[in-house]
Amino acid sequence: QVHLVESGGGLVQAGGSLRLSCAASGRAFSTHLMAWFRQAPGKEREFLASIAASHSTFAADSVKGRFIISRDNTQNTVSLQMNTLKPEDTAVYYCAARPGGVYYFYVTDYDYWGQGTQVTVFS
Numbered sequence: 001q002v003h004l005v006e007s008g009g010g011l012v013q014a015g016g017s018l019r020l021s022c023a024a025s026g027r028a029f030s031t032h033l034m035a036w037f038r039q040a041p042g043k044e045r046e047f048l049a050s051i052a053a054s055h056s057t058f059a060a061d062s063v064k065g066r067f068i069i070s071r072d073n074t075q076n077t078v079s080l081q082m083n084t085l086k087p088e089d090t091a092v093y094y095c096a097a098r099p100g101g102v103y104y105f106y107v108t109d110y111d112y113w114g115q116g117t118q119v120t121v122f123s
Helices: none
Strands: 002-007 010-013 018-026 032-039 046-051 057-059 067-072 077-082 091-099 117-122
Touching (some): 002 091, 018 032, 018 091, 018 117, 032 067, 046 067, 046 077, 057 067
Parallel strands (some): 010 117
Antiparallel strands (some): 002 018, 018 077, 032 046, 046 057, 067 077, 091 117
């Protein structure tokens, strides 16, 4: 069992940056594939980026070059650095985890979810 808690959301002007963090508790965090998703009002939850136990990363085209995922296995945390934010990035951002693997992009691929943190980008 893995418990995830996101933090770092807030209100930011377009062009600005935010850093989201996800604190994980439970067993074997270092072996889990960690990911960030987001869900805007009226839209499906969208994959953003993932980082494997090996630290291999993958990012969706929509955020590649702007969002950077990282993890610290000593602190059991995963972060999402978001740069050059746009109003269309406004959404609830979720941290997710699954035991192992590298390339998983669907909501149903992940077993554990945080409660989400709101990010609002205004122009």
